[in-house]
Amino acid sequence: MRDYEARAIRNVAVVGHGASGKTTLVDSLAFVSGSSRRRGSVKEGTALTDGTPEEIERGYSINVGCAIAEWMDTKINLLDTPGYADFAGDAIAGLAAADGALVAVSAVAGVEVGTERMFREAVERRDPVLFVVTMMDKEHASFDRAFASIRDNLTPNVIPVEIPLGEGAGCRGTLNLFTKRAQIYGPRGAVTDGEIPAEDRERFERYHREMLETIASTDDSLLERYLDGGEISRDEEVAAMKEGMKKGQVFPLFCCCAERDLGTTNVLTRLVELMPSAYEMEELHAFHGAEGEHEVEIHPEDSAPFTAQVFKTVSEPHVGDVSFFRVLSGTVDNGAEVFNASRGVAEKLGHLSVAQGRERFELPRLHAGDIGCVAKLRNTHTGDTLSTREHPVRLPSLRLPEPLVTFAVHASSRSDDEKLQAGLHRLHDEDPTLELQYNPETHETLLSGLGERHLEVALAKLRRKAGVVATLSAPKIAYRETVRARAEGQGRHKKQTGGRGQFGDCWVRIAPAQRGDGIRFEDRISGGVIPSKFIPAVEKGINEAAMRGVLAGYPMVDFRVELYDGSYHSVDSNEMSFKMAGILAFKEVAKKCKPVLLEPLDELEVETPDDYLGDVLGDLSSRRGHVLGTESAGTGRTRVRATVPESEIHLYATQLQSLTHGRATFRRKFKQYEEVPNEVASKVIAQHGEEKEASV
Numbered sequence: 001m002r003d004y005e006a007r008a009i010r011n012v013a014v015v016g017h018g019a020s021g022k023t024t025l026v027d028s029l030a031f032v033s034g035s036s037r038r039r040g041s042v043k044e045g046t047a048l049t050d051g052t053p054e055e056i057e058r059g060y061s062i063n064v065g066c067a068i069a070e071w072m073d074t075k076i077n078l079l080d081t082p083g084y085a086d087f088a089g090d091a092i093a094g095l096a097a098a099d100g101a102l103v104a105v106s107a108v109a110g111v112e113v114g115t116e117r118m119f120r121e122a123v124e125r126r127d128p129v130l131f132v133v134t135m136m137d138k139e140h141a142s143f144d145r146a147f148a149s150i151r152d153n154l155t156p157n158v159i160p161v162e163i164p165l166g167e168g169a170g171c172r173g174t175l176n177l178f179t180k181r182a183q184i185y186g187p188r189g190a191v192t193d194g195e196i197p198a199e200d201r202e203r204f205e206r207y208h209r210e211m212l213e214t215i216a217s218t219d220d221s222l223l224e225r226y227l228d229g230g231e232i233s234r235d236e237e238v239a240a241m242k243e244g245m246k247k248g249q250v251f252p253l254f255c256c257c258a259e260r261d262l263g264t265t266n267v268l269t270r271l272v273e274l275m276p277s278a279y280e281m282e283e284l285h286a287f288h289g290a291e292g293e294h295e296v297e298i299h300p301e302d303s304a305p306f307t308a309q310v311f312k313t314v315s316e317p318h319v320g321d322v323s324f325f326r327v328l329s330g331t332v333d334n335g336a337e338v339f340n341a342s343r344g345v346a347e348k349l350g351h352l353s354v355a356q357g358r359e360r361f362e363l364p365r366l367h368a369g370d371i372g373c374v375a376k377l378r379n380t381h382t383g384d385t386l387s388t389r390e391h392p393v394r395l396p397s398l399r400l401p402e403p404l405v406t407f408a409v410h411a412s413s414r415s416d417d418e419k420l421q422a423g424l425h426r427l428h429d430e431d432p433t434l435e436l437q438y439n440p441e442t443h444e445t446l447l448s449g450l451g452e453r454h455l456e457v458a459l460a461k462l463r464r465k466a467g468v469v470a471t472l473s474a475p476k477i478a479y480r481e482t483v484r485a486r487a488e489g490q491g492r493h494k495k496q497t498g499g500r501g502q503f504g505d506c507w508v509r510i511a512p513a514q515r516g517d518g519i520r521f522e523d524r525i526s527g528g529v530i531p532s533k534f535i536p537a538v539e540k541g542i543n544e545a546a547m548r549g550v551l552a553g554y555p556m557v558d559f560r561v562e563l564y565d566g567s568y569h570s571v572d573s574n575e576m577s578f579k580m581a582g583i584l585a586f587k588e589v590a591k592k593c594k595p596v597l598l599e600p601l602d603e604l605e606v607e608t609p610d611d612y613l614g615d616v617l618g619d620l621s622s623r624r625g626h627v628l629g630t631e632s633a634g635t636g637r638t639r640v641r642a643t644v645p646e647s648e649i650h651l652y653a654t655q656l657q658s659l660t661h662g663r664a665t666f667r668r669k670f671k672q673y674e675e676v677p678n679e680v681a682s683k684v685i686a687q688h689g690e691e692k693e694a695s696v
Contacts, residue, residue: 001068001354001361004075006279006300006369010271011077011326013094015122016104017114018060018083021134021258023047025104025267026067026080028258032265033069033076036356039261048357049080054460062087062457064094064312066324066355066371071268077371083114085662086451089400089433090312091118093382096398097311097326097371100128100245100275102267107133107141107167107255110149113662119154128245128276130252132267136164137171137257147253158251159214160207161241162266165200174255174263175200177208178234189261212237218244242274278369284328286385286393296393298329300368305391306330306338311398313382313430315465316375321429323380324355324373328395330388332372333365340377341392342384349374381429402667403435403448404653407455407472410445416468421445423466427458434458441555442476452654477647478600479684480673481549481556483593486511488564491541491585493577504577506530506538507565508585510593513558515673519546524564530578531568537575538563541582550590551597551681552688557673559593561586597681600646603671606656607633608640608664615659616640623648624677643671647680 014022027048030036040046045056049065065080079098081091095101101122105111122129133146143164150158165173165182173184175196182200184192196204216226219240226232232240244250254270256263284298286307298307312324332338334352339345353360355373366372380386383397411420424436424447434455435448449455455472462468488509495502513520521539530538546556566581604625608616613630617640620627625644633639644652649668656664676684 001363002070002075003363003365003367004370005302005367007277008074009077009278009367009369010074010100010275011079011098011278011369011371012100012102012271012275013079013081013091013098013122013127014102014104015081015091015095015115015118016083017106017109017112020083020104020106020109020112020115022083022104023050023061023065023080025102025132025134025256025258025264026065026078028256028261028264029069029076029078029268030067030356032261033071033268035068035070040357049078051358052461053464054457058457060084062090063314064090064097064324065357066373068354068356069268072272074272075370076268076271079371081118083118084451084453085114085117085657086449086454086457088117088450089431092121092400093311093398095121095125095127097309097324098127099278099281100130102271103129103131104134105131105146105150107135107143107146108138110146111153116153116663123248126248128242128248128274130245130254130270130274131158133164133253133255134258136167136255136263137169137260139168141167141171143167143255150251150253155251157214157249158253159211160253161211161270162254162263163203163207164255165197171257171262174266175204175207176266177204177211178237180204180208183263183266185257185260185262191262191265214250215240215244218247218249238273242276245274246276281369284395286395288393298393298395300329302331302368304329304368305393306332306336306386306388307391307393307395308332308338308386309395309398310380310382310384310386315426315430317465320376322373322375323377324371325386327366327368327370327372329368331365331367334363338386339389339392340380340384341387341394343379345379346389347377347380347386349377351375382432398432400433401450403433403450404666404668405451405455405651406446406448406475408442408444408475409447409459409470409472412469412471419466419468420462420470423462423468426465427461431458439475439478441478444475446475447472450653451657452651474650479552479554479676480558480598480600481551481554481595482558482598482675483510483512483556483590483595485592485594487589487592489585489589489592491581491583491588493580493584495577496572501569501572502574502577502580503569503572504534504537504574504579504581505567506563506578506581506585508538508542508582508589509562509564510586510589511560511562512593513560515558517558517560519543519557520560522560522562524562525566529568530563530566531573534568534573534575534578535563537578538566538582538585541579542586544579545583545586546590550587550595552685553692554597556590556595557598597676597684598673599676599680601643601671601674602646602649602668603628604640604642604644604649604652604666604668606640606642606664606666607637608660610636610638612660612664613638613640616656616664619655619659620644623652624680645676646670 079094081094
């Protein structure tokens with residue numbers, strides 16, 4: 001593997017919907033360039049960038065994969081990203097490590113929801129974008145239909161630079177609008193360069209005219225010359241298109257039959273010609289030092305201090321954690337010691353390598369702009385910044401999607417509980433979009449992810465890597481109880497066992513408090529009827545009893561309790577006696593205060609295409625949701641804010657995807673507790689009674 005500097009490096013994220021041909025395209029680009037010695041296949045489980053057992057078994061990408069294509073004295077780092085929403089974290093990490101996006105669109109299916117999502121992500125990042133229509137040789141393929149779907153659903157500024165000769169089984173080549181030549185496909189991948197066929201001349205001229213008009217519109221001098229009938233050279237066309245891509249004004253479109261390695265050499269050439277080099281990218285801004293005292297600029301130059309960001313961590317058997325990183329500035333040598341300013345620790349980069357799928361090639365040095373990997377970093381995780389101790393910098397963490405689905409996770413065997421926790425933490429280190437937390441109220445370990453398929457794959461990895469079989473279940477809801485009326489009563493604890501006895505006696509009043517006030521204890525004792533040293537014990541007993549509630553065993557909150565009377569025995573009274581008296585007083589009085597059940601409400605912000613707004617609102621209503629308001633979220637989209645009981649949100653992400661064909665998104669956050677309707681409360685209370693009876 002040659003040594004490449006920033007000017008000769010292109011970092012390209014290959015994105016698109018699942019099954020749009022991304023992995024096959026990456027495989028073909030690496031193979032026809034000569035950088036990969038073998039031609040893999042997704043169907044046969046030998047694809048270059050799909051190497052994990054989970055990917056091979058399922059036939060789709062789960063992790064971002066790295067491949068290299070060397071072409072025209074240029075190194076193209078290809079980042080093959082997952083296409084399904086459940087693994088969008090890796091797709092976004094791939095975009096973060098790249099300088100541009102190659103968006104794959106199936107000639108059969110056209111633009112799909114995953115394509116829309118990743119195109120919007122690339123545009124928001126101001127990355128230049130190339131489109132490629134894949135699978136031109138498949139049945140029902142249509143270039144014109146795919147082109148129209150891109151133009152109508154993504155951007156009107158897409159412009160074909162290559163158009164196919166024939167489609168489906170009749171796909172026999174391409175017409176290149178830059179070179180004004182035809183490339184005719186022959187047997188066994190052979191390609192013959194020739195003149196534009198006479199029967200295709202009119203179609204070629206129409207597309208070529210549209211391309212020139214689009215290119216000329218990005219530059220006043222070119223536009224003036226074009227309108228005057230002057231010629232625009234091929235080099236000027238390429239330069240203007242590249243500049244238009246950097247400004248987000250032009251989105252070139254190509255086509256290929258990657259499974260047969262046809263048309264992919266043209267894609268390689270355009271990636272070199274049109275994608276910006278790592279050296280051409282704008283400077284980044286980082287915080288200086290571990291504490292982030294001030295901002296500094298990061299320039300992609302070898303002469304600058306070394307800076308890199310880890311965008312992916314993979315745990316491999318017999319190797320350990322492998323960290324993939326993008327060198328943002330400076331150079332780094334094999335075996336160098338670097339500084340992780342994100343965590344304030346030093347790390348040694350032993351066996352510095354680049355990845356070609358599952359293979360690693362060790363290199364003596366990596367330059368600014370390149371992508372490399374290293375194994376066995378002890379304290380470095382995804383999103384961390386590597387720099388030098390002399391020039392410590394810290395980049396903002398990767399902006400990854402928030403988890404949408406939460407399940408309780410349990411080891412099938414109690415003896416595996418410790419292994420389960422360790423395995424889940426390792427999975428989180430690999431994939432930060434997997435979140436792990438323990439709910440002390442429900443005594444459950446909660447695993448959150450981007451979808452059910454995401455969590456299903458996580459359990460498969462857990463079984464393979466940690467040897468733990470785990471199951472998922474709907475998480476328990478952390479209900480609360482409170483009171484709606486005032487009442488008072490006595491708690492009296494008396495016990496005589498032959499020796500020194502126990503005696504505690506207290507009178508309390510309980511009344512509702514404001515929502516969110518918790519428990520407010522007030523000492524109204526006068527005249528010493530209860531010695532002051534025993535009053536904290538009464539409060540402790542009340543708090544302990546409140547944690548067990550009186551309806552369904554849930555903590556009771558938001559009430560005031562006054563201790564206003566009582567009595568004691570000079571010999572038999574002690575702290576334990578008055579704690580028991582407090583417990584008895586609470587149980588006696590709380591039942592008379594009209595106790596009710598409270599449930600947690602989440603605030604949802606749903607963004608949906610207008611076509612599905614009615615379905616979304618209807619579904620929220622069926623979940624006992626209360627719509628707070630709607631507003632425009634841009635062309636053809638509406639943002640809905642609503643509160644929905646937490647008990648009704650489990651698997652909402654799955655239902656929302658089904659309702660909107662994956663085109664809606666949502667975020668949620670806890671808002672408040674509110675009283676549960678009687679019909680729902682009675683079911684919760686009855687279920688608690690059944691569980692309590694079964695446990696006896």
